[in-house]
Amino acid sequence: MTDFLLQPKNADGPVFKAPWEATAFGLVLALHKAGAFTWPEWASYLTAAIESAQAQGDADIGDTYYEHWLAALEAIAQEKKLTGINELVLRKDQWKSAYLNTPHGQAVELSAGV
Amino acid sequence: MSNSEDHDHDHDHDHTAPPPELELRVKALESLLVEKGLVNPDTLNEIIDTYEHRVGPRNGAQVVAKAWTNAKFRQALLADATDAVASLGFMGRQGEHLKVVENSASVHNLVVCTLCSCYPWTVLGLPPAWYKSAPYRSRAVSEPRAVLAEFGTQLADTTRVQVWDSTAELRYLVLPQRPAGTEGWSEAQLAALVTRNAMIGVEVVNPPETNEASR
Numbered sequence: 001m002t003d004f005l006l007q008p009k010n011a012d013g014p015v016f017k018a019p020w021e022a023t024a025f026g027l028v029l030a031l032h033k034a035g036a037f038t039w040p041e042w043a044s045y046l047t048a049a050i051e052s053a054q055a056q057g058d059a060d061i062g063d064t065y066y067e068h069w070l071a072a073l074e075a076i077a078q079e080k081k082l083t084g085i086n087e088l089v090l091r092k093d094q095w096k097s098a099y100l101n102t103p104h105g106q107a108v109e110l111s112a113g114v
Numbered sequence: 115m116s117n118s119e120d121h122d123h124d125h126d127h128d129h130t131a132p133p134p135e136l137e138l139r140v141k142a143l144e145s146l147l148v149e150k151g152l153v154n155p156d157t158l159n160e161i162i163d164t165y166e167h168r169v170g171p172r173n174g175a176q177v178v179a180k181a182w183t184n185a186k187f188r189q190a191l192l193a194d195a196t197d198a199v200a201s202l203g204f205m206g207r208q209g210e211h212l213k214v215v216e217n218s219a220s221v222h223n224l225v226v227c228t229l230c231s232c233y234p235w236t237v238l239g240l241p242p243a244w245y246k247s248a249p250y251r252s253r254a255v256s257e258p259r260a261v262l263a264e265f266g267t268q269l270a271d272t273t274r275v276q277v278w279d280s281t282a283e284l285r286y287l288v289l290p291q292r293p294a295g296t297e298g299w300s301e302a303q304l305a306a307l308v309t310r311n312a313m314i315g316v317e318v319v320n321p322p323e324t325n326e327a328s329r
Contacts, residue, residue, distance in 0.1 A: 015166055015240050020137040023144055025240075026162040030153045033161075039210065043282035047229045054248065062243030062250075065231065070139060083146050091142035099132035108130055110145060 021066040028073055036080055045072040045079075170239035171310035173204050174287060177237055178313065179305035181214075182292040192216060195287065204236045212237070215278060216289040217318070222269050224262070224277050224315035225286045226254035232280035234287050238310055245314065255279070265316040288313050293321040 016022040032039060049072035054060050060068075077083050098113030132138065147153040177199055181188040191198040195212040199205075206212065212234055215223040227233065228251050233241040244250050253261050258275045262268075269275065278286040290312045296304060311317040 018137070020133075020140040022162045022166060023158070024140050025165065026158045027140075027144060027147060027153060029161045030158045031147070033157065034152060034154075036152065040282040043230055043232065046231075050230055060248035062245070062247035065243065065246045067136060070136065070143075073143065074139070077143065077147070082150070082152055083143070087146060088139075088142050091146055092138045095138050095141045095145075096132045099130045102130045103128055104130050106130070 016066070017063075021069075024066055024070045024073060028069070031077075031082070036082060037076055042072070042076065045076045048072065049075065165235070165240055169204075169235060171237075171308075171313065172305070173199075173202075173239070174234070174237035174310070174313045175305040175308035176301070177202060177204070177214075177287070178289055178308045179301040181289055182304055183301050188289075191289070199237055206236050210282065211284050212287060213278075213284060214287050214289050215276070217291045217315075219270075219291075220272065220274060222262075222273050222275050222315065222318075223286070223288045224254055224258050224275060225280060225288060226251060226277060227280040228252070228255060229281075232282055232285055234280075234285040237287055238313060242310070262316060265311065267317050288315040290315075290319040293319050295321045295323060 016025070028042060031037065032042060046069060049068040050060065053064065053068050053071070058064055058068075074088065078085060078088075094110060094113035095108075096113065098108050098110055101112045102108045133141075144153070144158075148155055148158075177191065180202070181191050187198065190201075191214050195214040196206065198214075199212060210232075215225075217223055227245075231241055231246040233245065250261065255277055258277050259269070262275070280286055290308065292304070293307065296307070307319055307322065309317060309319065312319045
């Protein structure tokens, strides 16, 4: 079993694979800085998200780490009443419509999806 | 005209392809949290910039090189690493404490976070993917010598391996042994030898000749 060694180990490597990972990461630190939760509280949500992904068959070799991070962020944001599930789903659909309603090459604004 | 098979969107440009689901979920959260005033967009950008560009293993390498060349700093670092690294300008944001564990001929230290991925961000930046993987998190504890061997690290049989399990409140940094053949080297020269993996404890810092030979 050397599966974790498939990941780059010598080079420092890119910190984030995609911009959404960086944003999800930054949102947690920003919320923590604003006092929305303590760091041990956050760690417990992250641990729970990792365990839940493993239970659903995620091999958890490090490449899905920010997916766990995002799931934990959604969970703690709801638990702390920073946002609600309905609001999140609605907003996600608005963004999707905004993309579909925006001509290619133009900046996508949320208002285009309302 | 069949549009269901049209993957490349080259027919006309009347819309923008929506990004993947994960990105939409992040955009939804970000826009809501900013709108409610719970997250300041400038703070968010500053945090991302810091972790993408400004913190990384070079901070830790600087700490190690200073400890190798300055006995007083080394003593302070082993007594209270949080304070000692703060004196170099490296401060934690999560209120976590840092503990430095020193390698010697008799003890080799290895750091893991078995529960998630707690890691000394201020001195090492963000963890590599393998550090966050389930196999590393479990095997570093159950068979540390096998894990070390996979990183090419062979220890003497007489060297004891000590594994440190990080938590949200307490993170560890390994102070590797200074390699032979570096007498009289400057801090900057020494820092260049120190790798991230050596500060996690999966590798040792090789003498300069070995480094040249392996390149």
